[in-house]
Amino acid sequence: MKMKISGLLMLFGLVIVLAACGEKTQEDVVADLKETVEKMDGYRAKAEMNMNTGQEQQTFQINIWHKKDDMYRVGLSNKSDEKGNQIILKNDDGVFVLTPALNKSFKFQSEWPQNSSQPYLYQSLIQDIEKDKEAEFEVRDSHYVFKTKTNYQSNNNLPYQEIYLDKKSLHPTQVKVLDKDKNALVDVSFSSFDSKASFKDDDFSMKKNMGSEESEEAEETAAITEEQEALTVFYPSYMAGAELTEKKETSTETGDRVILTFEGEKNFTLVEEKAQIRTTMATPNEVEGEIVNLGFAVGAITDNSIEWTHNGVDFMLASEELTKEELIEVAKSVQRKEVK
Numbered sequence: 187m188k189m190k191i192s193g194l195l196m197l198f199g200l201v202i203v204l205a206a207c208g209e210k211t212q213e214d215v216v217a218d219l220k221e222t223v224e225k226m227d228g229y230r231a232k233a234e235m236n237m238n239t240g241q242e243q244q245t246f247q248i249n250i251w252h253k254k255d256d257m258y259r260v261g262l263s264n265k266s267d268e269k270g271n272q273i274i275l276k277n278d279d280g281v282f283v284l285t286p287a288l289n290k291s292f293k294f295q296s297e298w299p300q301n302s303s304q305p306y307l308y309q310s311l312i313q314d315i316e317k318d319k320e321a322e323f324e325v326r327d328s329h330y331v332f333k334t335k336t337n338y339q340s341n342n343n344l345p346y347q348e349i350y351l352d353k354k355s356l357h358p359t360q361v362k363v364l365d366k367d368k369n370a371l372v373d374v375s376f377s378s379f380d381s382k383a384s385f386k387d388d389d390f391s392m393k394k395n396m397g398s399e400e401s402e403e404a405e406e407t408a409a410i411t412e413e414q415e416a417l418t419v420f421y422p423s424y425m426a427g428a429e430l431t432e433k434k435e436t437s438t439e440t441g442d443r444v445i446l447t448f449e450g451e452k453n454f455t456l457v458e459e460k461a462q463i464r465t466t467m468a469t470p471n472e473v474e475g476e477i478v479n480l481g482f483a484v485g486a487i488t489d490n491s492i493e494w495t496h497n498g499v500d501f502m503l504a505s506e507e508l509t510k511e512e513l514i515e516v517a518k519s520v521q522r523k524e525v526k
Contacts, residue, residue, distance in 0.1 A: 212323035228253040230383040239481040289464035303336040417442040424519035427451030454505035
């Protein structure tokens with residue numbers, strides 16, 4: 187009997203030892219994540235982002251580069267609008283949104299990416315995990331899953347996210363951004379993550395990322411584009427209680443322009459003109475605002491306006507009455523079209 191009791195005690199002790207050596211706690215994983223980021227000199231990652239924040243699902247291929255401490259390059263490509271492929275670039279000169287095919291660029295006086303959640307940036311995900319003291323934590327067979335609050339400055343419609351991290355490497359494999367009802371409206375799936383990437387000195391330069399081939403193409407195709415393509419006019423499906431009261435068509439040196447005036451509970455104006463391919467690299471347009479992702483394009487938002495380019499059209503939405511969230515909602519819905 188004594189031998190049986192002794193054997194049971196030994197077995198019980200072994201179970202305790204195995205439990206102690208078992209799964210990591212939430213605190214352990216957070217500490218490991220902080221250490222991983224601090225030791226990492228840079229990374230390259232590829233991901234696919236599906237967004238259901240507008241009328242139609244949009245799919246982007248994302249190519250992410252990061253070099254310690256504060257260099258970022260995020261390439262966003264969309265098969266439905268190849269001319270609108272964009273790059274978010276951060277280097278020693280500032281933060282830029284580039285549209286290489288049009289030789290077009292915006293420069294921001296911005297704290298991006300630290301000032302808002304970024305579902306495709308490793309540092310941003312870890313920052314959100316650290317900040318949320320009420321974050322939920324789950325251990326699965328091959329993943330750690332964190333459920334945290336998000337920090338989207340101009341959009342309160344996406345308050346939560348689920349972050350999936352590979353157990354062995356702690357690299358992100360998937361991020362789901364959720365609405366208030368916990369529906370996934372943004373889904374980022376990582377296909378690769380290289381934490382030992384190295385970069386050339388000019389990999390984050392604006393000149394290299396705009397590319398010389400686009401400038402050469404521009405001279406050959408600009409005239410053809412201008413002659414053959416009519417301006418496609420787009421209309422919002424969400425109008426914040428207003429309705430279209432005037433459509434004014436004008437001609438400029440660079441082509442047709444349409445000005446749509448909406449009046450009602452809150453008034454706003456939408457200006458559209460065909461995007462022009464610049465034949466030389468111009469000085470970036472400086473914006474006193476922030477980067478905003480509309481689901482189909484990256485734009486620039488200020489207190490009273492949003493500018494973006496999509497499907498070969500430049501848009502500018504302006505209002506003294508719409509809030510930033512309303513500006514974004516109207517802009518996201520500008521997808522109904524009519525060919526002039």
